[in-house]
Amino acid sequence: MSNRIAFLGCGSMNEAVMTGMLEAGTEPADVVATVRRAERAAELAERHHGITAIAGEEEPENNKQAATGSDVVILGVKPVGIADLAREISGSLSPKTIVISVAAGVSIAQLEAALPAGQPVIRTMPNTPAKLGRGVVSVSPGTNCTAEQLQLAKDILKGAGTVVEVPEEQVDALSAISGSGPAYAFYLAEAMAAAGVELGLDPDLSLLLARETVAGAGLMLAEPGADPTALRKAVTSPKGTTERAIATFDERGMPAIIAEGARAAAARAAEITAQLS
Incomplete structure (x- = not known):
């Protein structure tokens, strides 16, 4: 059974993760990405044939549109914008949608506070070799993330490389080694x-x-x-x-x-x- 995956914000890190997943066999039809500019959306759609890329300058509600019906939502905007993005899409999420953050410095508590109560959250720290399927991706589950949901996230992210589970208090140390x-x-x-x-x-x-x-x-x-x-x-x-x-x-x-x-x-x-x- 396939899972719909939304990449909200598709800068270098989120695109690296997406590329690794697609190379590992994720169906492009199951992937939707949001960006600000139409030119960037066209570039992504051409480079990753079969995915859906939606530009905010053409569809102002692109993030809500992408989040609706998605099983996994991966937040990839700059850290300062993560909480606002989480609040923006809150009404579009299913209670079972797994929200994954790849933003450095954004804690699980900060993310959970911006989302509906009980929303499954996972904090990750990937690195750029993910686009070659040779990255390292850490996962730290939030308060409401079940073992099954964490395993689903691991299965999805393993296309980007080696997935390691670490407690959140070790994420800064991990980012200093594998992230940087x-x-x-x-x-x-x-x-x-x-x-x-x-x-x-x-x-x-x-x-x-x-x-x-x-x-x-x-x-x-x-x-x-x-x-x-x-x-x-x-x-x-x-x-x-x-x-x-x-x-x-x-x-x-x-x-x-x-x-x-x-x-x-x-x-x-x-x-x-x-x-x-």
Whole structure:
């Protein structure tokens, strides 16, 4: 039995989740997305053939229209707009409609307060590799979400990648690792490419080397049972070039720098939650 899924707001994160789900076999006819501009709606409809995309500038009640009759509604607007969106669609929801938020910093309590009493709610934190089906999506069930509803959400979201269940109090920490993590990998590739240029490589060649190396290493990490420590050690021959590089990274405190950055990201997530409340 298929489920109608509405993506309210279809920016980069919601589209990434939607893309992963469609690639995994979700029927396009079961998917409806809302956006503000007609141009964006046409772009989505062309890219994801068979879905319904409704623009707010053409249909002012597009969010209510999409939510009506949907089994799952995924809220993907900016965090500051989540509560208003939840209130907007409240009258269009079935009591059994599962409302999923992908917005950073919006707590379950904040979402439940903006929805009808008893509405099933799930807070999630996906990351952008979801569009390749290689993302990580956390799920944290709300007060009124049953085990069966949580499992349905997991089954739907698994098309976007690995689904992990975490208590809400761990979401900020998770977002600092998997939510922001893709940017860390891209940052590493940028730094590697710049280092290659400094060593005399052509910029285009250096970027190619960095990009393909980081991507290839990621595929190795994706193998079942892969252990990053074991993989690193396998490349790090005693007294070799890689060992010298790793030793330099350790001397400069790179592990501590990464940990500090993750703490800063988690702290910022907590700040956003406080601001929104």
